[in-house]
Amino acid sequence: MACKSSNRTKQVLTYDQVERLDHVLIEPIQVHGRGNFPTLEIQLLDLVDIVQEKLESEGVKVDSIRLNGGAASFVLSSDPNRTPFNDLDLIFRVDLSAPRNLNIIREVVLESLLNFLPEGVRKERMSHCVLQEAYVDKMFKVTDKDRWSLISLSNNMGKNVELKFVDEMRRQFEFSVDSFQIILDSLLNFYKVTDIYMNEHFYPTVYGESLYGDFTEALSHLNQRLIATRCPEEIRGGGLLKYCKLLALNYEPASMKQIKIFERYMCSRFFIDFKDLNQQQQKLETYLQMHFQGDNVTKHKYLLILRRVVDSSTVCLMGHERRQILHLISEMAAEIDRLIAYEQHQQSLVAFHPYIPTYTYEKGCVYSAKSYIPPQHYFPYKLHGNKQVNTGSK
Structure with missing residues (x-):
């Protein structure tokens, strides 16, 4: 490198x-x-x-x-x-x-x-x-x-x-x-x-x-x-997020020997450029929105990889700062995991009964039911078990 x-x-x-x-x-x-x-x-x-x-x-x-x-x-x-x-x-x-x-x-x-x-x-x-x-x-x-x-x-x-x-x-x-x-x-x-x-x-x-x-x-x-890469110390803070995205897309390091040094450079530069938790959260949320639109499975995989890299390669943070960013990433990954489970549940319901109403899900809340008309069943023939009403005279 x-x-x-x-x-x-x-x-x-x-x-x-x-x-x-x-x-x-x-x-x-x-x-x-x-x-x-x-x-x-x-x-x-x-x-x-x-x-x-x-x-x-x-x-x-x-x-x-x-x-x-x-x-x-x-x-x-x-x-x-x-x-x-x-x-x-x-x-x-x-x-x-x-x-x-x-x-x-x-x-x-x-x-x-x-x-x-x-x-x-x-x-x-x-x-x-x-x-x-x-x-x-x-x-x-x-x-x-x-x-x-x-x-x-x-x-x-x-x-x-x-x-x-x-x-x-x-x-x-x-x-x-x-x-x-x-x-x-x-x-x-x-x-x-x-x-x-x-x-x-x-x-x-x-x-x-x-x-x-x-x-x-x-x-x-x-x-x-x-x-x-070359000259990893020159890469701006966002390079850490791009690196983890490549890993999530099944790219692999060209040199396993040098990759740990590279990860430490990336983590250090990220926390220098984004100094507090609010800046880190804003940067991460913006990156997820821009690069994983509609792909929650890859987004979840990405967050797990990011947490692993930050946990193993960050040497520039105080103990409580390190715990804060790891907790933030874990919470974001857990939220995406819940969303994936919810979407899979909705798909299974729709497959079983296409008239089940659909909802939107965001940040742990289910809301905005779409209006729908319940199925109207028409039976042209007499159903078993129904009593026939005689309206005529004997």
Whole structure:
């Protein structure tokens, strides 16, 4: 896990990989509005074109555009059971040395959303503040040492579209399997200059890059589901949560000898970045909501793994602090376990009798029964045991 550099950081994508990339870029995705704001149907390809054109018209040059994170790993993986991705991460390499550029970027992204509003919506009423409140899940900027900003567009299923505008960022990955960036510029130009559909004999040259170092090594980790990293002391606190997620998805450490050192680094950094129990709980709840939407079985497995890692590798906490975080994780796991048992019970009841009403369950409470009509049985024939009433005369 020592820090090393490599000259073999890039590789040309195969046709199958470019085809998957094309599918990711043109597949419609939804950006959900809060309250009564309409849902936007967006293709990444269209969004990228509009944002790039508007930025350059405002004097902000875009040096390159890249697909990052889980979506890039999904495109590159040769595993037929490849891990589905959550967020769609796009990186725009831009110059942020001028403070005004950050404001321009915010305005451009929000104005770009106007292009995807349904017909009939009065766009002149959609100010920047209204659009941000309606469609932006989170937005922040970093100007201390690093220079970058993030605008995340909301999706109720946890599949947010994250637009990251980067000038300088020292650490852009946590593990080798999420260190990939796919450079989109050649593919975007291909769409603009030809109407011919791609095939295995005619498609653009697209490069992928691994910020981990050796591209081939990182790709082998991805295909074999192995966990490895470089300079673990540089990974921000959230890396602990990502590490345990990989374990829950049946990834294994590439080096069992070094993994205990790595876990101690991750635990120490997590508790440095999230100092009190409230911060730790908020971070964990947000992570569970974003990455385990509708998958309580994996969520429960994840929490058990997280508790084991924290219990075995945390050396920086006082005794009562250690007991607090372990108790918190145990309570969250027990709550999910109760929810799983309840859902299984409901499924068995519905399978036995489809007219059983369904309820929702949250934080130990059962509530919100859905209205239903009891079955109406009609018997056209006389039932055994019923007395027949004679209404006629003798």
